[in-house]
Amino acid sequence: MKFSVASVAAFSMAMSVVSAFSIPEIPLLQQNPLGGLDQVQDAISMSPATVSALKDIASSAGERIQDVSAEILHSWAQIEHEFPGGLKRYLQTTAQQDTRFEPKKLAANRNTKWIAKHTMESAPGHVLRVADPSSLGLDDVQQYSGYVDIEEEDKHFFYWFFESRNDPKNDPVLLWLNGGPGCSSMTGQFFELGPSSINEDLTLTWNPSSWNQNASVIFLDQPVNVGFSYSSNRVKNSRAAAEDVHKFLSLFFDKFPKYAKQDFHIAGESYAGHYIPAIATEIQSHSDKNYNLTSILIGNGITDERTQVEYYRPMACGEGGYPAVITPEECDKMERDVPKCQRLVDLCYSTNNRIACVAPNFYCNAVTMGAYQQTGRNVYDIREQCGDSDLCYEQEDWITAYLNQPHVLEAIGAEVEVFEGCKNDVGIDFVFDGDHNRPFHYDVADLLDDGLPVLIYAGDKDFICNWLGNQAWTDTLDWTDAESFFLAETRNWTAQVPTKHGKTKAVHAGTVKNAGKLTYLRVFDAGHMVPFNQPETSLDMVNRWIAGDYAFKG
Incomplete structure (x- = not known):
């Protein structure tokens, strides 16, 4: 699952399945996928366990397996034939979806001082609560x-807002979202682009390259049950999540109207390649909103699975600017298997059927990630081994420890008993809703045609959402200025970064391509989390973008 830094838990679940192809299944069921007793053409052979799991997947979406096309069911039969035992274990997760979900436990005795509570007349039952966390010294x-x-939906979304260090009365506002799905934006705040980072001893280090140098930044934990957010209900796809984000923003800007008149941008990484196009589409559908969206920025995103999946082999096999990390034989196998994965994704794209959209998760992970995983390398940075941390970065453990300190929880107004950086249950819900393989590049095309500027940037040492795949889908995107973008020159990008003497110097930071409102930026020597690996050049990137230099010619 090509998820963000904090969603390795969901990724590991799939990959543990890949290494367990050992339990044979006997194909016992001959089923007519169209449900007509007198029109049996191509009988489909699947085990009862697989059929039962597919029925559950369909019914939870209000569908019937009898109405699913023969082509879709054939695709599942082929996967089961190729990976019998592994598929069984993978689908067992479906049966546990509802029984394993438990609402987060809330703290009983936390003495947060709320400095404001705000309601909005047009949205009864929506409340914004405000605490002042400045005592923490970030x-x-x-x-x-x-x-x-x-x-009315028992949904509670946690946010943390920092004004601009420069001119908050006039500087833009930026919403930051980490991916997953199921991962807290506290990763972005403390590991990448926020005002301070966490040390191993849980002290703070000031970040001079924080993105609030010239913008006010909101870090939001979404969907519900991610990070500090909580609910007794669940959100299982990006479209539903987008509706909630718009509700959050409407109330936030109603409480703080001084920010609503300023430019507003949405930025994020990885699975935010799904979130952000869906959120922007939702926002633009509301003509009566109390804020206006200026642009979107997606870093190392997963947006067009069908196109991007083709570029795992080149990245792993020495064609992405780093030496090969798997064998020629493994490269050849990926070359043979990826077209099958793409045919599965094509079925999802063309039908938008839940059963069709779940199928590629298992097969595509098996054929694109298996060999790479065996190397022990970090999926977020091809140059490194993963190490002992579950998420490949020990800093993630420090962040969790810092945020679970009683004085921190009280200062920020956190109501959950324990902070988790990633909520595996949320990621699995999205997987079995079929959200991962649904196309979101169509949203990007529509947003561009509506005149919204879009920046796609990618660190060129990431494997899981690599720069080659992001370059490919932007090059083939069908929109008004598609031909101009495809033919546009790829230029060197020179960033201005600070020196030790208080001045700036120019560095060759990457390459850039632009036409109309679309810009693609390759960031040299950065992994999945560009602001972590290249804090100074990423700050130059965001500063120039929010200043309106969409072509990076300044």
Whole structure:
């Protein structure tokens, strides 16, 4: 599953299946996929366990397996034939979806001082609560944290806001989202682009390259049950999540109207390649909104699975700017298997059927990630081994430890008993809803045609959402200026970074391609989390973008 840094848990679940192809299944069921007793053409052979799991997947979406096309069911039969035992274990997760979900436990005795509670007349039952976390010392700017409560749905979204260090009355506002699905934006705040990072001894280090140098930044934990957010209900796909984000933003800007008149950008990485196009589409569908979206930025995203999946082999086999990390035989096998994966994704794209969209998750992970995983390398940075941390970065453990300190939880207004950087249950819900393989590049095309600027940037040492795949889908995107973008020159990108003497110097930071409102930026020597590997050049990138230099010619 090509998820973000904090979703390795869901990724590992799939990959543990890949290494367990050992239990044979006897194909016992001959089923007519169209459900007509007198029109049996191509009988489909699948085990009862697989059929039962597919029925569950279909019924939870209000569908019937009898109505699923023969082509879709044939695809599942072929997967089962190729990976019998592994598929069985993978689908067992489906049966546990509802029984394993438990709402987060809330803390009983936490004495947060709420400095404000705000409601909006046009949205009864929606409440924004505000705490002042400045005592923690992350930054010396105005900051707020707390929750937006959607009471009728029992949804509670945690946010943390930092004003711009420069000119908050006039500087843009930027919403940051980490991916997963199921991963907290506290990763972005403390590991990548926020005002301070966490050390091993849980002390703070000031970040001079924080993205709030010239923008006010909101870090939001979404969907519900991610990070500090909580609910007794579940959100299982990007479209539903997008509706909630718009509700959050409407209430936030209603409480703080001084920010609503400024430019507003949405940025994020990895699975935010799904989130952000869906959110932007949702926002633009509301003509009566109290804020205006200026642009979107997606870093090392997964947006067009069908196109991007083709580029795992080149990246692993020495064609992406780093030496090969798997054998020629493994490269050849990936070359043979990826077209099968693409045919599965094509079925998802053409039908939008849940059963069709779940199928590629298992097969495509098996054929694109298996050999790479065996190397022990970090999926987020091809140059490194993963190490002992579950998420490949020990800093993630430090962040979790810091945020679970009682004085921190109280200061920020956190209501959950324990903070988790990634919620595996949320990721699995998205997987079995088929969300991962659904196309979101069509949204990007529509947004561009509506005049919204879009920046796609990619660190060129990431494997899991690599720069080759992101370059490919932007090159083939069907939109008004598609031909101009395809033919546009790829230029060197020179970033201005600070020196030790308080001046700036120019560095060759990557390459850039632009036409109309679309820009693609390759960032040299950065992995999946560009601001972590290249803090200074990424700050130059975001500063120039929010200043309107969409072509990076300044």
